[in-house]
Amino acid sequence: MDTENTQPLYRSGVVAIVGPPNAGKSTLLNRYLGQKIAIVTPRPQTTRNRILGIVTGPDYQIIMLDTPGLHKARELLNREMVRIAMESLGEADVVLFLADASAFAGNKKKLEKHRQEYTGYLDKVRTPAVLALNKIDLLRKEELLPVIDWYSSLHPFDAVVPISALQGVGTDTLLEELVSRLPEGPQYYPDDIPTDATERFIVAEIIREKIFLLTREEVPYSTAVLIDSFQEEKNRVTIHATILVERSSQKGIIIGRKGQMLVEIGRSARLEIEELLGCRVVLKLWVKVKKKWTRNEQILKELGL
Numbered sequence: 552m553d554t555e556n557t558q559p560l561y562r563s564g565v566v567a568i569v570g571p572p573n574a575g576k577s578t579l580l581n582r583y584l585g586q587k588i589a590i591v592t593p594r595p596q597t598t599r600n601r602i603l604g605i606v607t608g609p610d611y612q613i614i615m616l617d618t619p620g621l622h623k624a625r626e627l628l629n630r631e632m633v634r635i636a637m638e639s640l641g642e643a644d645v646v647l648f649l650a651d652a653s654a655f656a657g658n659k660k661k662l663e664k665h666r667q668e669y670t671g672y673l674d675k676v677r678t679p680a681v682l683a684l685n686k687i688d689l690l691r692k693e694e695l696l697p698v699i700d701w702y703s704s705l706h707p708f709d710a711v712v713p714i715s716a717l718q719g720v721g722t723d724t725l726l727e728e729l730v731s732r733l734p735e736g737p738q739y740y741p742d743d744i745p746t747d748a749t750e751r752f753i754v755a756e757i758i759r760e761k762i763f764l765l766t767r768e769e770v771p772y773s774t775a776v777l778i779d780s781f782q783e784e785k786n787r788v789t790i791h792a793t794i795l796v797e798r799s800s801q802k803g804i805i806i807g808r809k810g811q812m813l814v815e816i817g818r819s820a821r822l823e824i825e826e827l828l829g830c831r832v833v834l835k836l837w838v839k840v841k842k843k844w845t846r847n848e849q850i851l852k853e854l855g856l
């Protein structure tokens with residue numbers, strides 16, 4: 552008997568998630584991974600590096616790239632973020648363009664302002680592209696249709712799927728649409744590896760997320776976290792990390808009155824790191840002023856940018 556035809560087709564490849572800042576790219580990736588790998592905050596441009604998540608199913612493996620939001624970039628750091636996002640386009644088998652359907656719904660004028668910006672990079676896409684319109688939990692049905700129409704006019708998308716990454720609505724359909732456009736290929740990674748990011752990287756990201764959540768305005772954007780040491784002992788991991796800021800006033804904010812802010816950043820980060828690593832964690836944080844680090848190539852390199 553010919554067994555070859557009875558074997559289900561195994562599909563695998565790279566899906567690059569691109570789109571404007573704050574669309575919910577990291578939330579979607581975490582949902583598919585079933586755990587938090589990419590940090591999520593209510594503020595735009597939190598994701599700086601490219602984060603790779605591996606979603607494995609019975610007959611597919613998607614290597615998902617969560618990229619920094621595409622935006623107009625001025626500083627070297629921001630230019631690097633956009634470059635990373637654009638590079639991902641070139642490596643992708645399928646591009647997933649994710650947009651926030653609730654942003655500017657009912658305001659076509661505001662949407663139009665972004666047309667050139669979006670078509671600028673969508674025109675470079677040579678692979679199948681799927682459009683996902685996120686945050687539909689914030690919209691009424693009648694508000695959604697004009698948004699679908701507007702985004703569909705930007706590019707000949709192969710599929711359009713409204714979703715709520717937060718609530719898990721439409722995300723299974725989206726996954727099916729993505730998988731069906733992947734080429735036939737092998738399983739690249741074992742079943743139980745959700746990411747190629749190191750524990751050190753995720754730990755630094757968790758600390759950065761807490762800074763984003765606890766401080767205001769430009770402070771988190773001027774912050775980077777460097778892991779100085781990561782020492783595993785019997786039932787405990789001791790981590791020393793430095794928080795870089797650009798100005799001494801920012802250092803004051805991160806430390807806070809009587810050190811309260813730094814204690815809170817450390818406490819909330821430690822709890823989450825303990826969950827990630829599954830053991831007790833001692834977290835020691837330092838704050839250091841490094842003027843203009845966002846323009847310093849060496850530091851950006853150290854941060855993997």
Ligand SMILES: Nc1nc2c(ncn2[C@@H]2O[C@H](COP(=O)(O)OP(=O)(O)OP(=O)(O)O)[C@@H](O)[C@H]2O)c(=O)[nH]1
Nearest residue numbers: 572573574575576577578593596597598715716717
């Ligand atoms: N209501 C609602 N909020 C969502 C949904 N998906 C994401 N969010 C929220 O939107 C905000 C941004 O989500 P992220 O996942 O950090 O967005 P991102 O696209 O990775 O952001 P960047 O770091 O700027 O690239 C967070 O506050 C999320 O909780 C959704 O489906 N519904």
